[in-house]
Amino acid sequence: MTVIAIKPAGIVTPSGNGATAPQPASAALPPGLIQLDEALAALHAHKGAWVATGVDERIALLAEIRQRMAAIGQRWVGSILEAKGTAGDAFGTGEEWANYALVLRWMRLLHRSLLDIQRYGRPRLPESPKTRPDGRASVRVYPQTHFDRMLFMGVTGEVWMQPGVTPADVTARQAAICQEQSHPGQVLLLLGAATRLSSSLHAGR
Numbered sequence: 171m172t173v174i175a176i177k178p179a180g181i182v183t184p185s186g187n188g189a190t191a192p193q194p195a196s197a198a199l200p201p202g203l204i205q206l207d208e209a210l211a212a213l214h215a216h217k218g219a220w221v222a223t224g225v226d227e228r229i230a231l232l233a234e235i236r237q238r239m240a241a242i243g244q245r246w247v248g249s250i251l252e253a254k255g256t257a258g259d260a261f262g263t264g265e266e267w268a269n270y271a272l273v274l275r276w277m278r279l280l281h282r283s284l285l286d287i288q289r290y291g292r293p294r295l296p297e298s299p300k301t302r303p304d305g306r307a308s309v310r311v312y313p314q315t316h317f318d319r320m321l322f323m324g325v326t327g328e329v330w331m332q333p334g335v336t337p338a339d340v341t342a343r344q345a346a347i348c349q350e351q352s353h354p355g356q357v358l359l360l361l362g363a364a365t366r367l368s369s370s371l372h373a374g375r
Contacts, residue, residue, distance in 0.1 A: 313326065
């Protein structure tokens, strides 16, 4: 997964040793990219306020977003297909509806995690963190539900911690930002490998 930090001045800085690359002036951008630039600017302007937002308010906001999302599926999928130039493509349409369903599921899981933080101070894990034979702490994060087990039978997922992190550290550091609320806030763009693979397969058909 690639993490890119979006800077307020319109500079995109890849994490690692990549060089910064200035974006074109907004006047030279297509309308859609201008709107995206404006949305990023709004995110930057409110990133500090978002960090300071309490768990109760986050739960309420997410509940409202979930309710609104359920009503815009057709527009969501249609807008993505139009942006990709694949409107009318049966394969692309099915893929985007599947992605839309995954977004709804992700929001449901996020809602559950926030409720856990509200009630227990941190999200509950499927299993307690363990120590691997190499000494590193790890925790199984998938599957979490019976639905997960049926949908991807035999598939499991683990998170391996950095060397020096103990199993006790894993639980102690969970949801720390929600407890401290002292982080200055950042706007990040996450590019998942699965998304790139899916797009590549679609383009290469």
